[in-house]
Amino acid sequence: MRTMSEEDFIQKLAGLFPGSRDVTVGIGDDAAALDLGLPGGMLLLAAADQVISRIHFTADTSPVLAAEKLFKRNLSDIAAMGGVPTHALVTVAMNPFEEKALTEFHQGLSNISNLYGVPVIGGDLSSLPEPGLTASLTIFGKAEKEKLCLRCNAAPGDCIYVTGSFGNSFRSGRHLSFPPRLHEARFVAGTYTSAMIDVSDGLAKDIARMAEASGLSARLEPDAVPRSPGASLEQALCDGEDYELVFAVSPSQAEELEKLWPFPGVRLTRIGEFRPGPAGEIRGVSLPADKGYDHFHGKND
Amino acid sequence: MRTMSEEDFIQKLAGLFPGSRDVTVGIGDDAAALDLGLPGGMLLLAAADQVISRIHFTADTSPVLAAEKLFKRNLSDIAAMGGVPTHALVTVAMNPFEEKALTEFHQGLSNISNLYGVPVIGGDLSSLPEPGLTASLTIFGKAEKEKLCLRCNAAPGDCIYVTGSFGNSFRSGRHLSFPPRLHEARFVAGTYTSAMIDVSDGLAKDIARMAEASGLSARLEPDAVPRSPGASLEQALCDGEDYELVFAVSPSQAEELEKLWPFPGVRLTRIGEFRPGPAGEIRGVSLPADKGYDHFHGKND
Numbered sequence: 001m002r003t004m005s006e007e008d009f010i011q012k013l014a015g016l017f018p019g020s021r022d023v024t025v026g027i028g029d030d031a032a033a034l035d036l037g038l039p040g041g042m043l044l045l046a047a048a049d050q051v052i053s054r055i056h057f058t059a060d061t062s063p064v065l066a067a068e069k070l071f072k073r074n075l076s077d078i079a080a081m082g083g084v085p086t087h088a089l090v091t092v093a094m095n096p097f098e099e100k101a102l103t104e105f106h107q108g109l110s111n112i113s114n115l116y117g118v119p120v121i122g123g124d125l126s127s128l129p130e131p132g133l134t135a136s137l138t139i140f141g142k143a144e145k146e147k148l149c150l151r152c153n154a155a156p157g158d159c160i161y162v163t164g165s166f167g168n169s170f171r172s173g174r175h176l177s178f179p180p181r182l183h184e185a186r187f188v189a190g191t192y193t194s195a196m197i198d199v200s201d202g203l204a205k206d207i208a209r210m211a212e213a214s215g216l217s218a219r220l221e222p223d224a225v226p227r228s229p230g231a232s233l234e235q236a237l238c239d240g241e242d243y244e245l246v247f248a249v250s251p252s253q254a255e256e257l258e259k260l261w262p263f264p265g266v267r268l269t270r271i272g273e274f275r276p277g278p279a280g281e282i283r284g285v286s287l288p289a290d291k292g293y294d295h296f297h298g299k300n301d
Numbered sequence: 302m303r304t305m306s307e308e309d310f311i312q313k314l315a316g317l318f319p320g321s322r323d324v325t326v327g328i329g330d331d332a333a334a335l336d337l338g339l340p341g342g343m344l345l346l347a348a349a350d351q352v353i354s355r356i357h358f359t360a361d362t363s364p365v366l367a368a369e370k371l372f373k374r375n376l377s378d379i380a381a382m383g384g385v386p387t388h389a390l391v392t393v394a395m396n397p398f399e400e401k402a403l404t405e406f407h408q409g410l411s412n413i414s415n416l417y418g419v420p421v422i423g424g425d426l427s428s429l430p431e432p433g434l435t436a437s438l439t440i441f442g443k444a445e446k447e448k449l450c451l452r453c454n455a456a457p458g459d460c461i462y463v464t465g466s467f468g469n470s471f472r473s474g475r476h477l478s479f480p481p482r483l484h485e486a487r488f489v490a491g492t493y494t495s496a497m498i499d500v501s502d503g504l505a506k507d508i509a510r511m512a513e514a515s516g517l518s519a520r521l522e523p524d525a526v527p528r529s530p531g532a533s534l535e536q537a538l539c540d541g542e543d544y545e546l547v548f549a550v551s552p553s554q555a556e557e558l559e560k561l562w563p564f565p566g567v568r569l570t571r572i573g574e575f576r577p578g579p580a581g582e583i584r585g586v587s588l589p590a591d592k593g594y595d596h597f598h599g600k601n602d
Contacts, residue, residue, distance in 0.1 A: 006426065009403065016411035017420045020388070032422035034388065037340040044337070044345075047423055048390040048439060054430035055394075087321070087335065089349040091437040093356075102310065110317035119318045121333035122348055125307065129355035129433070136392040136425075136437035138349060 007209070028213075029151055030080040030198060031141065043148060045141035047077040053132040057176065063094075063101050065176045066133060067108025073200065074139035075116060075180035076243045080198035081150075082189025083143035085118045085182070092135040095128035105135070116182070147190030149247065154195040154214035158248035160272040161193075161257070166203050167231025167239045174228065175241040184263055188247055192257045195248040202240040204287050207272075210246065212280030220272035220284040237285060248274055308510070329514075330452055331381040331499060332442065344449060346442035348378040354433045358477065364395075364402050366477045367434060368409025374501070375440035376417060376481035377544045381499035382451075383490025384444035386419045386483070393436040396429035406436070417483070448491030450548065455496040455515035459549035461573040462494075462558070467504050468532025468540045475529065476542040485564055489548055493558045496549035503541040505588050508573075511547065513581030521573035521585040538586060549575055 014027040024043055025033035031047035038044060051070040053059055071088065078085040090109060094101055102125065113120055118139070128134065163184050169175040185196065195214065199206045203225070211218040220237075227236040249257055254270065261268045272284060315328040325344055326334035332348035339345060352371040354360055372389065379386040391410060395402055403426065414421055419440070429435065464485050470476040486497065496515065500507045504526070512519040521538075528537040550558055555571065562569045573585060 009400070009426075013407055013421075016407055017414045017422075018418055020420045023388070023420060023422055026420070026422050027424075032388075032390070034422070036337075036345070039338040046388070046390055046439075046441070048392050048437070049425045050392040050394060050427055050437065052394050052427055052429060052435075055427060087324070087333075087347070089333070089347055089439050091349050091351040093351060093353050093435060099310070106314055106317055113318045117319055119321045119324060119327070120314075121318075121324055121327050121335070123328075124350045124437075125310075126351055126353055126356060128353060128435075130431060132430070134353075134394060134429075134435045136349070136351065138347075138390050138439035140347070 025150065030077040033081065033143065033148060038142070041145055042142045043145055045078055045081050045083045045143055046138060047074055048136060048138040049073045049077065050134065050136040052134045061176070063105035063133065064108035067105045067135065068112050069176050070135050070137050071109055071112035072178060072180045073243065074137050075182060076198040078139055078141035079180050079182045079185035080196050080245060081141070081143055082147040082185060082196065083141035084186065085116060085139055085141045087140040088113070088118055088120045089138045090120055090123040090135060092133070093126040093128045094133040095131050097127040144190065149189050149194055149196035151195065151197050151210045152213040154210055154216055154248035154274045156216060156274060156276045157251060158195070158274045159251055159254045159270050160207065160218060160246060160274065161249050162226065162244055162246050162269050162271055163266050164242065164244040165226040165228040165267060166199070166242050166244065167228045167235035169228065169239055169241040172228060172230065178243045180243060181245045184266055185245055187262065192249050192253050193247040197246050199242045199244050199246060200240060202238045203242065204237040204282055204285070207246055208280050208282050211274060214274065215277060215279045216274045217278055217281040217283060218272055218274055220282060222285045224269060224271045226267055226269045234288065237287060326451065331378040334382065334444065334449060339443070342446055343443045344446055346379055346382050346384045346444055347439060348375055349437060349439040350374045350378065351435065351437040353435045362477065364406035364434065365409035368406045368436065369413050370477050371436050371438050372410055372413035373479060373481045374544065375438045376483060377499040379440055379442035380481050380483045380486035381497050381546060382442070382444055383448040383486060383497060384442035385487065386417060386440055386442045388441040389414070389419055389421045390439045391421055391424040391436060393434070394427040394429045395434040396432050398428040445491065450490050450495055450497035452496065452498050452511045453514035455511055455517055455549035455575045456551070457517060457575060457577045458552055459496070459575045460552055460555045460571050461508065461519060461547060461575060462550050463527065463545055463547050463570050463572055464567050465543065465545040466527040466529040466568060467500065467543050467545065468529045468537035470529065470540055470542040473529060473531065479544045481544060482546045485567055486546055488563065493550050493554050494548040498547050500543045500545050500547060501541060503539045504543065505538040505583055505586070508547055509581050509583050512575060515575065516578060516580045517575045518578055518580070518582040518584060519573055519575050521583060523586045525570060525572045527568055527570045535589065538588060
C-alpha cells in the first residue's frame with residue numbers, strides 16, 4: 001500500500017461501522033473504552049494486537065518468547081490508556097502443529113498471565129498452511145473515567161516525558177524482554193497526565209500521532225532523547241518496538257513529578273514540549289522522510 | 302499433534318492461568334462469561350475465533366467473504382451461549398499488503414457489523430511474510446444469567462434439537478453464506494433450554510462434547526438427522542462448518558417448542574436424546590473412528 005498512510009486508512013475504517021452510545025473511545029487509540037455501567041463508573045478497556053513470525057520476531061525465536069511478547073504488547077496498550085489489565089483471549093495458528101510448540105507458546109502466555117494476574121479466558125487453536133506462527137491477543141482492562149489517557153488530550157505547553165530509553169530494540173532483544181510500564185502508567189494517569197501513548201512504531205512517529213490527535217506540533221530536544229546502548233539518535237527516534245511510555249505533563253506539575261517519581265530503576269526524561277500547530281509536525285530534530293517503524297508497511301522484516 | 306486430543310489439550314490449558322472470581326465461565330465453552338457487575342445482572346460474554354486462507358477458506362475466496370465468515374463464526378458462538386452480540390475487535394494480516402484487499406476485507410466486516418448492529422471498536426493490521434490472509438476476531442456479548450446456555454447443562458432424558466440441516470458445507474459454499482442463528486438461539490435460551498452448542502467441528506463431534514461436558518451419552522436417530530442437499534448421513538454427522546445450533550429440551554417442553562417455533566424458514570428437528578453415561582458416547586449411528594472436522598488437527602485443508 002503506497003497511496004494511503006496507516007492513519008488515513010484507520011480513519012477511513014472507523015466510518016465503516018455503526019456507532020454505539022456505549023463506545024466512549026473507538027478505533028484509533030491504544031485501546032477502545034466502553035461505558036457499560038460497571039460499578040464505580042469504571043470503563044471497560046479492550047485492545048487487540050498480533051505477532052507473526054518473520055514480522056514481529058525471527059523464525060528462530062522460541063514460542064515462549066513470542067507469546068510473552070504478544071501478551072506484553074497488549075499490556076502496554078492498557079498501560080498507555082491509564083488502565084489496569086483484567087482478562088485476555090488468545091488465538092494462535094502454527095505449522096507444524098505440534099504439542100511441544102503449542103505447549104511452549106501457552107507456557108509463555110502462562111508466565112505473563114501469572115506475573116500480572118491476568119487470566120486467559122478463551123481463544124482458538126488452528127494449523128497454518130505453511131511453516132510459521134501467527135497469534136492474536138485481545139486484552140481487557142478497566143480504568144476510572146477520570147484517569148483515562150487519550151492521545152488527543154495533550155495541551156499547548158505541556159512537557160513531553162518518556163520512560164526508559166529508545167532504539168536498537170530489535171537487535172538487542174529488548175523487543176522481547178521489555179517489561180510493560182503498567183505501574184508507571186498508573187502512577188501518572190489522572191494525576192500528572194491525561195495524554196499518553198506507548199511507543200511501538202517509533203518514538204518520533206508515536207509523538208507525531210499524539211500531536212496530530214491533539215491538534216498540536218511537538219518540539220523535541222535531540223540531546224535529551226535517552227538512547228539505549230548502541231543506538232544513534234536516528235535509531236532512538238525511529239526504530240520502534242520500545243514499548244516505553246510518552247505522556248504530556250503540565251509545566252506546573254513537572255517539578256513535582258520528577259521529585260516524586262517512585263521508580264528508581266526506570267528513567268524518567270523530559271524530551272520536549274507540545275506547541276500550537278501545525279498539527280502532527282515534529283520540530284527540533286531532522287527525521288528521514290520515510291523512517292519510523294510502520295506495521296502498516298511491514299517495514300521491519 | 303497425535304498424542305492428545307483438542308479437548309485434552311484445552312483442559313490442560315485451563316490449568317495454566319490464574320483463577321479469577323469474576324470469571325463465571327472460562328476456557329472450554331463457546332464463549333467465556335464474566336460477572337463484572339453490569340446493570341441488570343447481565344454477564345459479559347467474550348469469544349475469539351480466526352480464519353486462515355487455505356485452512357478455513359480457499360485461496361480464491363474474496364476477502365469480503367473471508368471477513369464475513371470470520372464475523373459470523375463469532376456471532377454463532379455468542380448465539381450458542383444464549384447471548385446478544387455487542388462489540389468486536391479484529392486483527393488481520395495479509396500478503397500482499399494492498400489497499401484493495403484490505404478495503405475488501407473491511408467491507409466484509411462492515412457488512413456484518415451493520416447487519417447485526419455490532420460495531421468494530423479496535424484491532425490491528427499487519428503484513429504477512431508469505432502470500433495469504435490470517436485474521437482473528439474477538440466478539441463481546443451480553444446474556445442474562447438465567448438465559449446462559451452451557452454445554453454442561455444437558456439432563457438425562459432431554460431431547461436433542463437442531464436447527465437447519467447438515468453436511469456438504471464446504472463444497473456447497475454454505476460455510477461462507479450461513480446466517481448465524483442469533484434469533485433462534487434467543488428464542489430458546491432460558492425458556493426451552495440451558496444447554497446449547499453451535500456446530501463448527503461436526504454434528505456428532507459437537508454433540509459428543511455436550512454429552513461429555515454433561516456427563517451423559519447421546520442416542521441419535523439416524524433417519525431424523527436433517528441432511529443438506531447432496532450430503533450423506535456420514536457427511537451430515539461429520540463434515541462440520543454448519544454453524545447450526547444443537548440444544549437440549551426437556552421432553553415436557555418439546556411439544557410446546559415445536560408448536561410455537563416462530564421461524565418458518567428454519568427447520569427445527571428432534572434428532573435424539575441425552576441419556577445416562579458413558580459420558581461423551583454417541584449411540585444409534587456408526588461413526589468412522591477418526592472422522593469429524595477437527596481444527597486441532599487441521600484436517601479440512
